[in-house]
Amino acid sequence: SQTIHQWPATLVQPVGSPLSLECTVEGTSNPNLYWYRQAAGRGLQLLFYSVGIGQISSEVPQNLSASRPQDRQFILSSKKLLLSDSGFYLCAWSVYPNEQFFGPGTRLTVL
Amino acid sequence: TQLLEQSPQFLSIQEGENLTVYCNSSSVFSSLQWYRQEPGEGPVLLVTVVTGGEVKKLKRLTFQFGDARKDSSLHITAAQPGDTGLYLCAGRGYSSASKIIFGSGTRLSIRP
Structure with a gap:
């Protein structure tokens, strides 16, 4: 069966610090991958999606970036x-x- | 731009009562999904409807896709405290490049 992992579960960071969030999927090949952000108790805002390794589409201009170094790994980053x-x-x-x-x-x- | 509007935004009812949550758009969707999300967790897919007028049942939950494929409803019979959560509808357009868009959600609270 397929499973999806994210870490860390909780993160507290100061303004101006870098960010790296990781997501990995098991049990499937060549999935489409997505990053969303959700405000408290509200709907989901699509940030990035990827249809394959190295292929990233950005939905919202911002100081975040995404990368897909492996088929089942998706990373969300920020420099500041x-x-x-x-x-x-x-x-x-x-x-x-x-x-x-x-x-x-x-x-x-x-x- | 495709938008999905959910109503009501908040709903608090007594255990045992029935309720209906609505998801509406001016756009046509090829499919529509309903998710339930509990605090601090990711949304969990409940159902996908793909045919106009389609009705699907999941125990006490009944989902309907509108005939024109622009709207959907979720009806819960005899609500239980375990039904508490944020209910999200999501729809996908017809083009191959269409992404799934999400409604803003209905927060449901069932009082024992």
Whole structure:
């Protein structure tokens, strides 16, 4: 069966510090991968998606970036965090276009 | 730009009551999904509907896709405290490049 992992689960970082969030998927090959950000109790904002290694599409201009160094690994990064980067970050995968499966999320607080 | 609007935003009802949550758009979708999310966790897929007018049942939950494929509803019968959570609808357009877009969610609280 397929599983998706995200780490860390919780992160507290000062403004201006770098960021690296990692997501890995097991049990499937060549998945589409997604990074979302969720404000408290609200819907999901798509940040990046990837259809293959090294292929990244950005949805929202921001100081975040994403990379996909391996087929089942997706990384979200920032060189300098802003207060507005705080939120709940979710990684998701899909094979069929209609359905996505989400990881457990990372709660990021920027102070 | 495709948008999905969910209503109500918040709903608090007594255990045993029935409720309906709505997901509406002016756009047509090729498919629509419903997710439930608990605090501090990722959303979990409940159902996908793909045919206009389609009705799917998942125990006490009934999902319907509108005939025009622009809207959907989720009806819960005899709500239980375990139904508490954030319910999200998500839709995908028709083009091959369409991404799934999410509604803003309905936060449901069931009081014992």
